[in-house]
Amino acid sequence: MGFIEIRDLKIEFTKIDESGKEVPGKVALDGISLDIEKGSFVAVVGMNGSGKSTLAKCLNGLLIPTAGRVIVDGFDTANDETIWDIRSRVSMVFQNPDNQLVSSIVEDDVAFGPENLGIEPAEIRERVDNALIKVGMFELRDKGAHMLSGGQKQRIAIAGAIAMRPDCIVFDEPTAMLDPKGRAGVMQIIRDLHSAGITCILITHFMSEAEQADRVIVLKNGKLLCDRTPAALFSDREMIERAGLEMPPEIELRDKAGLPKELVTAEEIADYIAGK
Amino acid sequence: MIRDITLGQYYPGDSMVHRLDARTKIIATLLYIIELFVVNNFWGFLIAAVALFAVVAVSKVPLKFIFRGLTAVFLIIAFTFLLNLFMVDGRVLWHWKFLTITYEGVSRAFFMAVRLVLLIIGSSILTLTTKPIELTDGLEKLLKPFSKIGLPSHEIALMMTIALRFIPTLMEETDKIIKAQQARGADFESGNILQRAKSLIPILVPLFVSSFRIAQDLALAMEARCYRGGDGRTRMNEIRFKKGDAAAAVLMALFLAVIIASRYITL
Numbered sequence: 001m002g003f004i005e006i007r008d009l010k011i012e013f014t015k016i017d018e019s020g021k022e023v024p025g026k027v028a029l030d031g032i033s034l035d036i037e038k039g040s041f042v043a044v045v046g047m048n049g050s051g052k053s054t055l056a057k058c059l060n061g062l063l064i065p066t067a068g069r070v071i072v073d074g075f076d077t078a079n080d081e082t083i084w085d086i087r088s089r090v091s092m093v094f095q096n097p098d099n100q101l102v103s104s105i106v107e108d109d110v111a112f113g114p115e116n117l118g119i120e121p122a123e124i125r126e127r128v129d130n131a132l133i134k135v136g137m138f139e140l141r142d143k144g145a146h147m148l149s150g151g152q153k154q155r156i157a158i159a160g161a162i163a164m165r166p167d168c169i170v171f172d173e174p175t176a177m178l179d180p181k182g183r184a185g186v187m188q189i190i191r192d193l194h195s196a197g198i199t200c201i202l203i204t205h206f207m208s209e210a211e212q213a214d215r216v217i218v219l220k221n222g223k224l225l226c227d228r229t230p231a232a233l234f235s236d237r238e239m240i241e242r243a244g245l246e247m248p249p250e251i252e253l254r255d256k257a258g259l260p261k262e263l264v265t266a267e268e269i270a271d272y273i274a275g276k
Numbered sequence: 277m278i279r280d281i282t283l284g285q286y287y288p289g290d291s292m293v294h295r296l297d298a299r300t301k302i303i304a305t306l307l308y309i310i311e312l313f314v315v316n317n318f319w320g321f322l323i324a325a326v327a328l329f330a331v332v333a334v335s336k337v338p339l340k341f342i343f344r345g346l347t348a349v350f351l352i353i354a355f356t357f358l359l360n361l362f363m364v365d366g367r368v369l370w371h372w373k374f375l376t377i378t379y380e381g382v383s384r385a386f387f388m389a390v391r392l393v394l395l396i397i398g399s400s401i402l403t404l405t406t407k408p409i410e411l412t413d414g415l416e417k418l419l420k421p422f423s424k425i426g427l428p429s430h431e432i433a434l435m436m437t438i439a440l441r442f443i444p445t446l447m448e449e450t451d452k453i454i455k456a457q458q459a460r461g462a463d464f465e466s467g468n469i470l471q472r473a474k475s476l477i478p479i480l481v482p483l484f485v486s487s488f489r490i491a492q493d494l495a496l497a498m499e500a501r502c503y504r505g506g507d508g509r510t511r512m513n514e515i516r517f518k519k520g521d522a523a524a525a526v527l528m529a530l531f532l533a534v535i536i537a538s539r540y541i542t543l
Contacts, residue, residue: 060500084502092500099493102501104441108409111512113501124512146444160501 002035003168003199004059004090008068009033011054011222028054029222032068036201038167041194043210043230044203046219047244052203055219056172059201060090073167088117091161095173097153106148106156107132107141113164124163131159135189151182158189168199175206187212207234207248211264218243235261287404292520293335294405298414300521304528305402311535312391312398320538321390327531328394328401337404345400346393353392360385412436413515430506438494446487453482 009032015025029051036042044052057063058070061077073089075082091113094100103109107128114124132138135155145153154174161169171190175183187209194200202213210216211230218225218233225243226233233239234251247255250266263269293301308328315321332342346353366380403411416433423429454464457478464475 057496062496062500084504087500087502092497094493094497094500096493098445099490100497102441102494102498103409103437105407105409108512112498112503115509115511116502116504118508118510121510121512121514124510128512145441164501 003038003073004034004036005071006032006034006036006058006068007071009055009058009065009070010067011051011058011063012066027222029058029219032219032224034217034224034227036168036199038199039194039197040215041190041200041213042202043213043216044201044219045205045207045210045216045243045245046225048205049221050219050244051222052219053172054222056092056170056201056203059168059170060087060092062092088164089166090168090170091164091166092170092172093154093157093161093174095176097150097157097177100157101145101153101160104144104146106137106143106145109145109156110159110163113160117164127163127165128159131162134162134192135159136185149182151178151185154178154182154186155189158186162193166198168201169193170201170203172203173205174202175204175209207245208250208266211248211251218245220244230264231262234264286407287337287341289336289405291334291336291405293331293401295518295520296405296524297515297517297521298406298410299418299515300517300524301402301406302411302414302418304524305399307528307532308398309395311532312395314535314539315391316387316539317541319541320535321387321394323534323538324394325390328398331401332397335401335405337401341404342397342400345396349392349396353389356392357385357389360388408440409437410515412440413511413513417515430509434506442490445490446483449486449490450479450483453479453486 009029010027011029012027013025014022017023032055044055046052054063058065058077059072061070061072061083064078070077072086075086077083077086101109102112110128110131111124114127119127129138129141132141135158137152137155137159140148140152145156148156158169158174174190175186178186183206190200190202191212200213202209204210211234213230215227216230216233217227218239220243226239234247237247240247250269251264254261254263254269257273259269259272263272308324312324315324332339361377361381362375364378364381364384366378368376369379369382370377406414412433415436416429419427419429419432458464462475462478464472464479467475
């Protein structure tokens with residue numbers, strides 16, 4: 001039994017035809033079954049349109065399964081009455097840093113989630129300060145959100161998720177719109193959160209990010225293609241090709257240099273080379 | 277330049293005026309504007325002006341910022357002044373062809389101009405010393421009693437907060453669209469008014485579409501952060517009346533009495 005249990009999940013979008021009737025449209029996810037353990041760091045990868053963002057939205061009930069079930073910490077996402085119990089346990093950070101901040105002032109935005117949960121003002125203040133310290137933005141707490149860079153805005157969004165004190169944070173391509181520096185900063189925060197015991201689910205199309213997880217889930221055309229450790233995935237060239245993905249450059253280097261297949265992240269490979 | 281507009285014209289500071297509850301300031305400003313129309317003679321205006329500049333001095337907002345608001349409406353003030361100057365009947369002071377200036381016209385024109393100047397300075401003090409978020413919070417609390425008769429006070433305040441937040445985002449979006457259309461050879465600078473208005477369509481349509489996309493993203497993000505309307509929501513910075521607000525209320529009452537009394541001054 002995992003923290004999140006997904007059973008035969010199917011998501012089918014409906015569309016409106018010419019006569020104005022609702023007809024079945026694209027099947028975004030089909031027959032997905034997964035268990036996500038508490039405290040794990042799971043990456044979800046796949047080509048555009050593989051259904052990875054749709055899967056993310058199923059994890060906190062933003063999308064309700066057409067068929068199958070998603071159970072979070074014992075609560076079914078299809079149950080309207082417990083939806084807020086789920087969303088306070090599973091926070092989410094979206095791709096576009098601009099379109100997820102609600103308030104113009106940094107600390108007011110971080111406070112938005114806890115305020116919605118109806119928490120006492122003194123505790124909100126403490127949570128907001130802590131969250132801002134964790135993402136390294138405490139000094140900028142009274143600045144206007146529009147003055148910040150994309151990477152900084154994304155850190156504010158993460159602080160907003162942390163301030164909810166969730167068990168799990170789903171990151172839906174959080175680095176896709178950032179420059180390399182902003183991307184590295186966000187990844188560092190995700191690793192820190194994982195070491196602090198928070199379950200991290202990272203949707204990404206950067207393989208160099210996926211290789212830092214404990215476990216990589218590969219989707220293709222809405223179906224689960226494979227589910228393994230990064231070491232196992234990134235030593236299987238055929239699987240990477242079948243998924244329509246690309247080997248990260250450090251793995252290419254590892255294989256061309258004939259280094260052991262257990263090495264996955266750039267750090268591990270660099271350490272191996274330096275130690276040799 | 278875009279960055280200036282967004283935070284309203286708030287002038288950061290820590291004066292007594294800054295620290296007042298936003299509700300106190302909103303009510304005081306409204307009251308002051310009403311009082312300006314109660315005043316009917318020179319002494320009343322003198323008292324109103326002195327009181328206003330006392331508040332400006334306490335707020336420590338530089339005069340430069342105070343008068344900046346006036347330049348924008350200078351034309352309106354000048355127009356009202358001239359209209360009053362020539363249009364009021366009474367004892368003739370000066371006459372030339374069809375133009376007549378009367379004694380009553382001069383005094384009415386001066387009073388009207390002074391009234392407008394004080395009104396604008398008075399309301400800029402409110403926006404200069406109050407953060408936009410405090411302003412919307414204050415408004416939400418003030419409108420709360422009306423929610424019983426169906427006025428959505430929380431929603432109005434949230435709409436204002438989001439509007440303030442997204443002004444810079446939409447400005448950037450507009451900028452991007454203009455550049456993209458110019459790169460495709462769109463011409464926004466030549467032609468008569470009608471042609472120029474037409475050339476705005478390729479900007480407005482994409483802007484409209486993209487604001488809907490932004491709204492959808494934001495709605496999803498708010499839902500993910502457990503937003504479910506104003507009920508059961510708490511605030512990190514609860515605004516509450518303090519000693520300073522009580523003092524301000526006493527001063528306001530005193531000022532109201534003086535203004536009403538000033539109507540009967542005859543020197």
